[in-house]
Amino acid sequence: MPSSLKCRNITLLDAREGAPKRTSIRLEPYMWSAMEDICRRTGRTIHQFCQDVDRVRGRSSLTAAIRVAILAFYRDTVEEREIDERRTRRQSASRSPV
Numbered sequence: 001m002p003s004s005l006k007c008r009n010i011t012l013l014d015a016r017e018g019a020p021k022r023t024s025i026r027l028e029p030y031m032w033s034a035m036e037d038i039c040r041r042t043g044r045t046i047h048q049f050c051q052d053v054d055r056v057r058g059r060s061s062l063t064a065a066i067r068v069a070i071l072a073f074y075r076d077t078v079e080e081r082e083i084d085e086r087r088t089r090r091q092s093a094s095r096s097p098v
Helices: 029-042 046-056 062-095
Strands: 006-013 020-027
Touching: 006 029, 006 046, 020 029, 020 062, 029 046, 029 062, 046 062
Parallel strands: none
Antiparallel strands: 006 020
C-alpha cells in the first residue's frame, strides 16, 4: 500500500553554525494544508514556521514537534474564540434591562 505521507524539503538554520541546512519532512497532506493555513494567518513561510518549531522542540523529532505545533495553534485559536464569546455574552447580559 502506498504511503499517504507527503515529503517536502525545508531549509532550517543550523543552531550551532547558523548555516542553512536542508531537511525532509514527511507529513499527511492534511497536516501540510494546516501548516500552510497557519503560515498564511501568521505571515510566515513554512521554513520560518519549521525553524520556530525546531528552536523549541526539545528531544522530540521535528516531524512530531510540527504536528504538536499545528494542534496547539488550532487549540489556542478555539480557546481564544470561546473566551471572546463568553465576554460578548457577559457584556450583552449586563446591557439588557432586567
